[in-house]
Amino acid sequence: MEHAQSGALFARNRRLIPGGVVSLNRLVDPEIAFVRGRGARVWDADGNEYLDYHAGFAPYVLGHNHPEVQEAVIRSIEEGWTLMGSGTTPWEGRAAELLCESVPSLDRVQLTTTGSEATYHALRLSRAYTGRDHIVVMQGGYNGWHDEVACNVMTPLEKLGPASKGGENPFVPLSAGMPSDVAARVHVVEFNDPEAVERCFRKYEVACLVAEPILQNIGVVKPRAGYLEWLRDLCDRHGVVLVLDEVKTGFRHALGGYQSLAGVRPDLSTFGKAIANGYPLGAIGGKAEIMDLFNHPEPGRRVLIAGTFNGHPTPVAAAIATMEILKRDRDIVYPQLEALGARMQQGLESLFDRHGVTATVVRQGSAFCVYFMDHAPRNWRDLASNHDMARDLRYRKALIARGVYHFPLPTKQGSLSTAHTEADVDATLDATEAVLLDGI
Ligand SMILES: Cc1ncc(COP(=O)(O)O)c(C=O)c1O
Numbered sequence: 134m135e136h137a138q139s140g141a142l143f144a145r146n147r148r149l150i151p152g153g154v155v156s157l158n159r160l161v162d163p164e165i166a167f168v169r170g171r172g173a174r175v176w177d178a179d180g181n182e183y184l185d186y187h188a189g190f191a192p193y194v195l196g197h198n199h200p201e202v203q204e205a206v207i208r209s210i211e212e213g214w215t216l217m218g219s220g221t222t223p224w225e226g227r228a229a230e231l232l233c234e235s236v237p238s239l240d241r242v243q244l245t246t247t248g249s250e251a252t253y254h255a256l257r258l259s260r261a262y263t264g265r266d267h268i269v270v271m272q273g274g275y276n277g278w279h280d281e282v283a284c285n286v287m288t289p290l291e292k293l294g295p296a297s298k299g300g301e302n303p304f305v306p307l308s309a310g311m312p313s314d315v316a317a318r319v320h321v322v323e324f325n326d327p328e329a330v331e332r333c334f335r336k337y338e339v340a341c342l343v344a345e346p347i348l349q350n351i352g353v354v355k356p357r358a359g360y361l362e363w364l365r366d367l368c369d370r371h372g373v374v375l376v377l378d379e380v381k382t383g384f385r386h387a388l389g390g391y392q393s394l395a396g397v398r399p400d401l402s403t404f405g406k407a408i409a410n411g412y413p414l415g416a417i418g419g420k421a422e423i424m425d426l427f428n429h430p431e432p433g434r435r436v437l438i439a440g441t442f443n444g445h446p447t448p449v450a451a452a453i454a455t456m457e458i459l460k461r462d463r464d465i466v467y468p469q470l471e472a473l474g475a476r477m478q479q480g481l482e483s484l485f486d487r488h489g490v491t492a493t494v495v496r497q498g499s500a501f502c503v504y505f506m507d508h509a510p511r512n513w514r515d516l517a518s519n520h521d522m523a524r525d526l527r528y529r530k531a532l533i534a535r536g537v538y539h540f541p542l543p544t545k546q547g548s549l550s551t552a553h554t555e556a557d558v559d560a561t562l563d564a565t566e567a568v569l570l571d572g573i
């Protein structure tokens with residue numbers, strides 16, 4: 134596959150943009166510059182076509198440039214929806230209604246532009262509500278780029294050290310430039326280990342526990358039966374705000390979020406990604422008594438939410454259209470995503486089996502990940518100790534060379550959309566078989 138034009142574009146953009154990319158997470162090898170996408174496919178600057186499973190880090194639950202979403206955006210501009218920056222708008226009200234109708238735990242919502250802003254506000258609200266400073270986060274979870282949550286995702290085991298007695302991992306920042314005192318109030322525990330959470334709750338004045346209900350930034354690491362319920366109960370007993378970060382899971386797995394499948398009601402939830410099928414929109418919502426701090430009558434107790442572009446009509450139009458489609462077609466969309474996911478999983482499992490490759494495919498609906506290990510990982514420590522990362526990377530690169538785009542970084546989830554067809558899944562399985570025959 135030729136990548137000369139991609140290379141030229143990277144070289145040109147590197148002159149002005151550090152690294153040539155506007156989000157460091159996008160800097161991977163092979164360096165491919167994409168220029169177009171439709172449905173389940175994307176094309177690069179050299180005209181190569183790929184079946185896309187990266188989905189822009191997962192927002193595209195309906196596929197790239199979905200016609201109805203696109204039409205809603207164009208119509209909103211033609212009708213004069215524009216950024217008012219004063220007072221309220223009908224469209225933000227409609228988006229709020231759709232969110233609250235879809236997710237039963239949301240009494241109130243606020244709109245942001247990104248998922249990171251939503252999780253930022255979750256921390257601030259929880260601190261204002263509890264009067265406490267400490268937070269607990271999950272090793273292997275990603276909750277955004279801001280200080281305090283920008284830590285401990287794919288942390289090398291040598292940095293974590295041996296499993297400590299308290300079950301708490303050292304804070305390992307994802308970035309230089311963070312204030313040094315952050316680590317003292319952020320406590321990182323392994324997923325699926327409720328005892329570690331409880332020890333933190335006993336030891337520190339914890340405002341909130343922030344958790345992705347499924348760790349989907351290290352593939353698909355699922356909660357053990359009863360784990361999320363246990364977290365709910367622990368938070369209740371210790372007066373800690375339970376924040377479920379559904380930026381990746383919300384609207385992709387169910388209209389009501391993964392929380393509706395798990396039967397757990399968080400105090401606060403954050404959303405983004407699939408909510409607007411590729412347009413930049415985040416949301417935070419939850420219990421009225423916490424969310425109403427955004428409008429507390431006493432200025433000293435009021436939590437600030439501000440942002441020139443909050444509720445910008447273009448992403449809001451996309452979110453309204455996306456949520457209306459998901460609501461209208463919920464009995465078609467989610468079964469379709471489940472059926473495609475099951476076809477992919479079964480196909481991959483039988484290929485790995487036939488070719489004698491030790492692998493476990495973990496999946497939730499349309500999100501799937503192949504781990505080159507003999508069991509589904511329980512948490513990051515288990516994953517990092519057993520998964521063959523080098524093989525994972527070779528596997529991804531070999532698929533890309535055959536026109537199947539999985540993000541070339543070990544453990545990143547594959548995302549199906551309603552634009553994928555059974556024929557696309559079968560073509561992916563054929564490409565996978567060719568890769569296995571070549572050897573990885
Ligand atoms: C679970 C989760 N939370 C928060 C974020 C941050 O969202 P954004 O990149 O829109 O700021 C992400 C992004 O990948 C995420 O996966």
